[in-house]
Amino acid sequence: MSENGNAQRAATIAVLVENEAGVLARVIGLFSGRGYNIDSLTVAPVDETGRISRITVVTSGTEMVIEQIKAQLDRLVPVHKVSDLTLEGPHLTRELALIKVVGKGENRVEALRLADAFRARVVDATTGSFVFEMTGAAEKIDAFCALMRPIGLAEVSRTGAVAIARGPRGLI
Amino acid sequence: MSAATKPASTADALTMSGAEVVLRALKDNGVEVIFGYPGGAVLPIYDAIFQQNAIRHILVRHEQAAVHAAEGYARSTGKVGCVLVTSGPGATNAVTGLVDALMDSIPIVCLTGQVPTHLIGNDAFQEADTTGITRPATKHNYLVKKSADLARVVHEAFYVAKSGRPGPVVVDLPKDILINKAPYTEPPSTEHRSYRPQTEPDAEQIRKAVRLLKAAKRPIVYAGGGVINAGPEASRLLTEFVRMTGFPCTNTLMGLGAFPADDRQFLGMLGMHGTYEANLAMHGCDVMLNIGARFDDRVTGRLNAFSPDSKKIHADIDPSSINKNVPVDVAIVGDAGRVLAALIECWKKEEAPQDKHVLTAWWRQIDEWRAKDCLRYRQEGRIIKPQHAVKRLYEITKELGRETFITTEVGQHQMWAAQYFGFQQPNHWMTSGGLGTMGYGLPSAMGVQIAHPDALVIDIAGEASILMNIQEMGTLAQYRLPVKVFILNNEYMGMVRQWQELLHGGRYSESYSAALPDFVKLAESFHAKGIRVTEADDLDAGIREMIAHPGPVIADIAVAKDENCFPMIPSGAAHNEMILGEEQEGGVKGVTDEGKVLV
CATH class of the missing domain: 3.30.70.1150 (ACT-like. Chain A, domain 2)
Structure with missing residues (x-):
């Protein structure tokens, strides 16, 4: 791990989810239950059939916490993909x-x-x-x-x- | 299996009620036993159960016990445990069991009744927002609102419960969905749309791990419940790998039995009440291989002092377990069995020789720690030491040679069971590790006994914990389950008392078990046998009498009231700051103020 393990950073994370009942509650519950920050969160269906929604969540934390957030999101059953836009390059x-x-x-x-x-x-x-x-x-x-x-x-x-x-x- | 989600046949597509569809789906997912309790909202399922013989229903006395029984069944068989409870209080009573299964990664499918769809949200009789309440208590949950989804959802629940890191899944079933006709579809043969956990480890990460391990001077293997969950083959591979490498091995509470306890390379359990040698080896190692454990706070002690000089390799099926508490050098995502198979293969191929000399030096150091004999106690006089009671129970069951399963409640007795009962094989030890649920042991033992009718199933209990689900004695009687309840009765909530002694100036606030029942009469009132042992000389005879009796038994063993569970890493301390019992060093050091806030 890096030397400055306690440095905070902001992260803009895109999450593609099954557009099913309760999926937003799962994501929000994950953040509140595990004590992560939500600076902002948006959600809407993004595919032609309306089965997939995209959640954009802006959060902040140490590198270790942000990695945790992504891993925790990714293991939710209705989650298809988690992408850390901040880490992955220009956006x-x-x-x-x-x-x-x-x-x-x-x-x-x-x-x-x-x-x-x-x-x-x-x-x-x-x-x-x-x-x-x-x-x-x-x-x-x-x-x-x-x-x-x-x-x-x-x-x-x-x-x-x-x-x-x-x-x-x-x-x- | 037929193609994905077409109805089984158009002819019977709409001849089955929702309840019948549920039972058919359970059967097609291999369910043989279901633990449950009826109520208004699930009457249609109970009616369907009445009219079939494929699935056996076990009537518990409280819904929490239904889930624990299913956990015991699941852990001792490797199958998914199945639970059926009604709406409202049925579901809320099950929540403790669900969280227990979530924390210990036990595959459970729990069917809950719900008020009919048109009444949902109206505060109807016995309505609760079950999916809302159980969302953080389960791996996943479903509310079935359309008959067309019913079969698919039940199949998916089983897939989710057992895939990846296992866990509990709730399927909430409104009563109209159970009564109305519904189409049946076979379990899908296609992949799940979004949930496809990685089970095969990455070859490059395996190579990195093996290179570190080959060069290790002071290695240790730290294996947890993930190895048990990966099936008996994973435990066999762990044993093969440890023997092949000559490394020392320690198990977590959840991992006991993954490596044989009587093996010389086994250092015992690690963690808060782990052995001196296991914890010091963890502290002093230079390469640590964690397989299927999660660096739990009971294991690590103070994080910033945890194994400070080691390179850490962590293999886990759940990527969120990696780098959660402890940053690691090599992360391997995969099923513990697959990881071990890959490690063994790569170890054999890797050219670099292993330096056996440095390993010998490491073992010499470990043997010095071992010589402390940290689990030594002195049994003298008439009063039975609780450690001695567990040790004799172990020795007598070993001598009898019957297949033996041990469950426990939570507290001192649980730690003594973990320390003094030697587990030689996986799936024979069921304990509530993550959640620490008092009242787990008796219903869990019921589930084990249902799965293994001829085995010896013993719940090592405390007199306080056992009262939390004592009503299940009725279930034992009804199904003639010969479970043995072995109570270490010290008349205290022993672990609470111990912490009050060590941390709170000996002010034993509310930890005395006042007004205890007469356990012999209590057993008899539930059609079981009751035994009470108060003298050390009578202990063996009591144990033998308990085991020999063909039916359920409560053996109430009066033990020393003020015995503490040692060794112990006090809250907020590091592995190398562990305290030993009086036998080893006489007297106990205090706990820091920072330590006091920790649980």
């Missing part, structure tokens, strides 16, 4: 957010200006509010929300990270 991570900003006058103008700079789209507008849609890395959404807070940030809904490896190689 893309994106998150989608819907952000509601409430305000009048100059604040509305400022909100639109910032949205433009962040490439957030207006998906709903009233005379007193906007809903922005944006995708990007979690840090970008954090930064946008932080700027909107003094202007009138009212509500945020985020998906959590989805991720995929760069290049031609597929996971299935």
Whole structure:
């Protein structure tokens, strides 16, 4: 094992599972039961028949803990494949957010200006509010929300990270 | 076997009820015995059981005991144990047994009744969220919501229970699914869609392991329950490998019997109550080969002081067991039997010679440790030492030469059984290792006796543990199971008392077994024989009388009340900091504050 065995790292792990009842509870229960962190978790069916779902989980821990997490996930009966995207090379991570900003006058103008700079789209507008849609890395959404807070940030809904490896190689 | 999942024939496809489909599936998976307890939700299955003869049902007195009985059956035969309980309390009562089987990797299929599908979630009578409750208590579980899935799910449950690292599987069966007609499909011949554990070891890892082992100056083989689970052939291969290499071998609590106890190369059990020589050899070795054990905290002691100077090779069928507690140098994923076969083959092929001289020096060191005679005790006077009771039980059964199976409850008596009863072959020792379930031994012995009607089956018990499933004496009587319950009665929850003595200033909080029953009368009330022995001179006669009796017996052996179980690695200590009994060094050292928080 490495010398710095106690160093923490983040890991983005993709898990392909049978899309059956209780499978998400198994994954979440594994994390809570064994005391692992979940920084974010997303899930949706990804194949044409809807039988396979992809879970993207962002977690952190020492190298030994992350290896454990992967091994524990892999031995769940409905799990097809576990892939540590962080370890396996370059990958893309994106998150989608819907952000509601409430305000009048100059604040509305400022909100639109910032949205433009962040490439957030207006998906709903009233005379007193906007809903922005944006995708990007979690840090970008954090930064946008932080700027909107003094202007009138009212509500945020985020998906959590989805991720995929760069290049031609597929996971299935 | 026919192709995958087509109905057996279209004619009988929908002539069977769900309950009949379940029984047919059990039969096709080789089930001969099922341990269970009826109730409203499973009445359709009981009705189907009534109308057939292929599967024998054993009526227990509590659902926890049904699972332990199935565990005893499974561990003594290598087959999957099968359990049938009703919904709600039937299922929740089974949970302790399920976790026990999970921790000790015992293949169990547990069928639970459930309220009909349209009532699920309505807080119906005897409804419990069984799949929710048992999710962390099982290797996998299923709720059957469609009749079309029923046969496939039962087949899959057996596959999952016995494949890879074995474990318990729950199949939750709503009552309407059992009553409605359902199609029967044969067990599938195709691979499981997602669960395909690796059993063949990687050849390169085997080569790396053999190179390390050949060059070892102070090697040790540390083998666990995985060797037992891999079948008797794996134990034979372990013995062959150890004799071939000349290495010392130690077994975990779960692994006892994998290597013959009377072999000179056997160092005894290791761990918290393991032998001095086994633990010091683990501490001082330079190459460790772990096969089918999991570096459990009872084995390692303080992790940062565990075997500090060794290269470690770990072979396990469960990749999550590797590098979990202890980082290892060579990881081998595979079935213990396959791994051992590959190691033997590679050892023979590998050119590098083995340095027999350094091995001789290592054995000299081990023999010095052995000379401490760490299990020595002094039996004198009228009071029976518990160690002596187990030792005499072992010697007398050995002399009689009958096939003997030992189960235990949990506590001091369990450790004394592990230390003083010599196990020569696998599958003859059943104990609750991982979960440490008091009340395991009696129902487990029932299951063993069902599988081996002519064998001598003895539950080595404590007077506290035995009361946790004492109702199973009724099951023994009903099925005329001649199980012998051998109680080491010290009137204390002995291990609790021992820890209170060593760690809590001798304040024996709630650990005295007050108001004990008269075990002789208790046995008699359950149509069994009762024997009580209080004098050392009567011990042998008592043991012989117990064994000679053709029916079930409770032998209540009054033993020394304040005897402690030694040697012992105190909580938070390292292998080389183990404490011996008074016979070896007189007096016991204290436990550190960090040690006190550990269990």
